[in-house]
Amino acid sequence: MRRIRANAIAILTVAWILGTFYYLWQDNKPQSSPSSSASQTRAFKHTMLCPLQVTQPPRTEQQGQLLGGFDEKAYLVGKQLKPGDDPYREHAFNLQESDRLGSERAIRDTRHYRCASLNYDTDLPATSIIITFHNEARSTLLRTIKSVLMRSPPSLIQEIILIDDFSSDPEDCQLLSQIPKVRCLRNGRREGLIRSRVRGANTASASILTFLDSHCEVNTDWLQPMIQRVKEDHTRVVSPIIDVISLDNFAYLAASADLRGGFDWSLHFKWEQIPIEQKMARSDPTQSIRTPVIAGGIFVMDKSWFNHLGQYDTHMDIWGGENFELSFRVWMCGGSLEILPCSRVGHVFRKRHPYDFPEGNALTYIKNTRRAAEVWMDEYKQYYYSARPSAQGKAFGSIADRLTLRRKLNCKPFRWYMENVYPELRVPEQEAVSSVLKQGGLCLETRGLSPQVSFLCVLQRWELIEPLIRQQDLCLAISAFTAGSKVKMEPCNTKEPRQKWKPKGTALQHMVSGLCLDSQTPTGPPVITQCRPQMASQSWEPQVIT
Numbered sequence: 403m404r405r406i407r408a409n410a411i412a413i414l415t416v417a418w419i420l421g422t423f424y425y426l427w428q429d430n431k432p433q434s435s436p437s438s439s440a441s442q443t444r445a446f447k448h449t450m451l452c453p454l455q456v457t458q459p460p461r462t463e464q465q466g467q468l469l470g471g472f473d474e475k476a477y478l479v480g481k482q483l484k485p486g487d488d489p490y491r492e493h494a495f496n497l498q499e500s501d502r503l504g505s506e507r508a509i510r511d512t513r514h515y516r517c518a519s520l521n522y523d524t525d526l527p528a529t530s531i532i533i534t535f536h537n538e539a540r541s542t543l544l545r546t547i548k549s550v551l552m553r554s555p556p557s558l559i560q561e562i563i564l565i566d567d568f569s570s571d572p573e574d575c576q577l578l579s580q581i582p583k584v585r586c587l588r589n590g591r592r593e594g595l596i597r598s599r600v601r602g603a604n605t606a607s608a609s610i611l612t613f614l615d616s617h618c619e620v621n622t623d624w625l626q627p628m629i630q631r632v633k634e635d636h637t638r639v640v641s642p643i644i645d646v647i648s649l650d651n652f653a654y655l656a657a658s659a660d661l662r663g664g665f666d667w668s669l670h671f672k673w674e675q676i677p678i679e680q681k682m683a684r685s686d687p688t689q690s691i692r693t694p695v696i697a698g699g700i701f702v703m704d705k706s707w708f709n710h711l712g713q714y715d716t717h718m719d720i721w722g723g724e725n726f727e728l729s730f731r732v733w734m735c736g737g738s739l740e741i742l743p744c745s746r747v748g749h750v751f752r753k754r755h756p757y758d759f760p761e762g763n764a765l766t767y768i769k770n771t772r773r774a775a776e777v778w779m780d781e782y783k784q785y786y787y788s789a790r791p792s793a794q795g796k797a798f799g800s801i802a803d804r805l806t807l808r809r810k811l812n813c814k815p816f817r818w819y820m821e822n823v824y825p826e827l828r829v830p831e832q833e834a835v836s837s838v839l840k841q842g843g844l845c846l847e848t849r850g851l852s853p854q855v856s857f858l859c860v861l862q863r864w865e866l867i868e869p870l871i872r873q874q875d876l877c878l879a880i881s882a883f884t885a886g887s888k889v890k891m892e893p894c895n896t897k898e899p900r901q902k903w904k905p906k907g908t909a910l911q912h913m914v915s916g917l918c919l920d921s922q923t924p925t926g927p928p929v930i931t932q933c934r935p936q937m938a939s940q941s942w943e944p945q946v947i948t
């Protein structure tokens with residue numbers, strides 16, 4: 403009895419081992435037509451059986467699934483660094499290191515650990531990935547594409563559209579179109595990244611657009627958080643945290659999760675700390691981060707929203723400035739920009755452009771940023787010109803179409819953007835001009851804390867530093883917000899609404915009440931009344947006294 407039982411156990415054990423081997427053999431056997439859902443189920447079964455092996459499924463099978471008939475070895479070997487060549491020369495990064503890595507590699511999941519437990523809708527819409535490039539290295543370009551195919555749910559990738567911006571070798575792009583889902587469009591002449599992206603967007607068939615630079619590696623679950631946010635509200639334009647791929651050794655380095663996009667008045671992009679109040683209010687590290695501008699290269703946007711907002715300014719050339727133009731436009735015309743900490747994409751940051759600018763680098767940047775400033779920055783563009791005096795007088799083409807677009811979309815003024823989106827951007831201190839405020843033969847003067855209009859004109863000087871009208875430490879303030887209220891002098895405080903004025907022709911308008919400083923007739927104490935800038939009693943001509 404005991405022997406029979408022992409035999410039965412032995413037979414069952416052998417059968418179980420054989421069965422397991424057969425199962426694994428079946429699993430690794432190349433399939434004639436692997437469908438993505440079938441391969442997913444296989445990967446899942448695999449996980450159940452031998453969890454140690456799942457992260458690295460056999461190479462042949464993986465390649466078969468992802469790359470179709472594409473021969474990646476031949477592609478990479480077709481263009482490699484020649485012995486003795488400077489590995490930085492052509493791409494401004496270490497090509498030798500990039501080539502050594504090959505077409506794919508494992509990278510560290512740099513997200514906050516809480517991101518891994520978030521759930522996303524199962525019916526997220528698919529996206530068209532748009533990658534434009536000019537003379538990109540084959541290894542970085544292929545790694546970008548493969549990382550997308552490997553680290554995105556296949557159902558979310560409708561297609562990958564490559565726009566070859568007139569690279570020297572058309573095969574860099576053409577050969578890649580053998581990879582399933584990859585399409586290649588080649589420009590007949592160098593267009594620059596802006597027009598190239600528009601071309602890509604115009605042929606995209608998915609309802610959501612995803613833009614990537616041509617030297618990226620996307621990280622675990624990078625896509626779902628972004629598509630989810632855009633699905634919930636199509637006016638959101640979202641970007642990932644952009645991790646750093648070292649241009650020297652290609653190490654993948656986590657970027658700080660406390661940064662957002664900002665700029666200075668010369669329209670130079672910079673990463674900056676989230677304002678401290680916002681940082682304190684953030685209890686959930688997976689929450690989105692509002693950003694005044696995006697870096698520009700890596701973002702997800704609803705296609706019809708992209709089209710509705712006027713795509714890009716296609717009169718911008720080659721590189722630069724389009725990220726400001728898009729960012730101002732999105733915020734001022736009813737959308738929002740955010741960075742999603744649970745989405746991470748690595749990017750090779752470089753120190754110089756590895757390609758030429760037909761019109762020169764500086765002139766192109768000025769042309770593009772000038773267009774952005776002229777169309778979107780209203781009176782604030784003066785600070786751009788002060789910060790970049792060389793921009794004055796440089797050609798920037800016609801902006802009529804973009805101004806029409808702005809009017810048609812009924813976008814808010816730049817002042818609104820400054821006050822609501824980027825109040826941290828300080829307006830430069832204006833140079834204090836000390837002048838007498840004259841009204842015909844009369845002058846605005848003070849006696850103690852009471853302003854008066856005096857025919858004596860003892861040459862009391864005022865400093866007009868928007869929004870204040872000051873004499874030493876005292877500022878002109880209204881006593882109440884209603885018409886007819888007197889004005890008085892009080893200690894200056896830029897935050898005090900009663901002290902905020904701005905010039906309106908030769909009149910001085912109180913910003914909050916909208917009323918103007920009026921001397922009344924004939925020489926009574928000054929008050930605020932309905933603005934009628936043509937009236938003599940509201941005209942205050944600053945006369946600089948040297």
Ligand code: LR7
Pocket residue numbers: 534535536537538567592593594595598614615616617644671697698699700720721722723724725749751752755757
């Ligand atoms: O003529 C050109 N044609 C192109 O197709 C010039 C460039 N390109 C391609 C190029 O191959 C690359 O794929 O356009 C892409 C961007 O050019 P890069 O990588 O030389 O520029 P960058 O990484 O310094 O540029 C950042 O700012 C640009 C301003 O125009 C763009 O918005 C880039 O997309 C943007 N990159 C990112 O946001 C990634 C994060 C870097 C930061 C900050």
Ligand code: MN
Pocket residue numbers: 615616617699749750
């Ligand atoms: Mn780049």
